Amino acid sequence: LAKTTQPISMDSYEGQEVNITCSHNNIATNDYITWYQQFPSQGPRFIIQGYKTKVTNEVASLFIPADRKSSTLSLPRVSLSDTAVYYCLVAVNQAGTALIFGKGTTLSVSS
Amino acid sequence: GAVVSQHPSRVICKSGTSVKIECRSLDFQATTMFWYRQFPKQSLMLMATSNEGSKATYEQGVEKDKFLINHASLTLSTLTVTSAHPEDSSFYICSARGPPRETQYFGPGTRLLVL
Numbered sequence: 105l106a107k108t109t110q111p112i113s114m115d116s117y118e119g120q121e122v123n124i125t126c127s128h129n130n131i132a133t134n135d136y137i138t139w140y141q142q143f144p145s146q147g148p149r150f151i152i153q154g155y156k157t158k159v160t161n162e163v164a165s166l167f168i169p170a171d172r173k174s175s176t177l178s179l180p181r182v183s184l185s186d187t188a189v190y191y192c193l194v195a196v197n198q199a200g201t202a203l204i205f206g207k208g209t210t211l212s213v214s215s
Numbered sequence: 216g217a218v219v220s221q222h223p224s225r226v227i228c229k230s231g232t233s234v235k236i237e238c239r240s241l242d243f244q245a246t247t248m249f250w251y252r253q254f255p256k257q258s259l260m261l262m263a264t265s266n267e268g269s270k271a272t273y274e275q276g277v278e279k280d281k282f283l284i285n286h287a288s289l290t291l292s293t294l295t296v297t298s299a300h301p302e303d304s305s306f307y308i309c310s311a312r313g314p315p316r317e318t319q320y321f322g323p324g325t326r327l328l329v330l
Contacts, residue, residue, distance in 0.1 A: 138318070147219075147308045147321035148259070191258070202249045202310070203319050205259040 108192045113210045124209050126192030129173050137168060137175045138203070140191045148191060152177070164166045179211075187213045216245045217313030223323035228299055229330055236294045236325045238265075238309030244289035245311035249319070250282070253306040265292040299329040 110126040126176065136155050140148035152159055153164040154175070165178040179186060190211055197206040218241040228234050242289035251259040262274040265282055266322045281303075281319055283295040292311075296303055304318045 114301065136316070140321075145306065146322065147221075147310075147324045150318055150320060153316070153318060201247055201312075202261050202264055204261060205251075207258050 225326040247290040
């Protein structure tokens, strides 16, 4: 099972760009990298998913180097409402169906 | 993206009673749904995989007789916490894979408090 490592916490100010890097050294060939955002007492919300190179949507960008051993979630111009826990996910359970969560990164945005 | 709903959003029950939580995929069909549990300040922990028309698959350490899962249709899975005790108090979140690319979407969660 591919394991992910990401910083426990990060601090930022409103309007700044935030980059959260996740390492996944033993990612499998057919694994996608998916990032979720979770607010307190809510279910995780899908942010972005990628396999290689760069993916961009209206919320974030995801950068994946050629070796795919890491990925970086980029949040442009964060606001106070971006304060949340961000999870980088690669691993699935033994049956190969469900995502397994690591500890996540708690992002705190201040004014 | 695809939408997953849960009901109820929160429930309080007495110790020894059973509680049922519903999980629905609103705009897609899901042959497989997942149930997670999350304690305060911790990450989500996978409890079981719910399979439409067949038995659920439980993760190691999860009591199948205590957490009954039924997946009777392609859009509905239920989790019943039987004989609930205070230690079962937690945030229960369901999930299902939907379009595109079988992305895993999560419900809003159900807060269970057992008194």
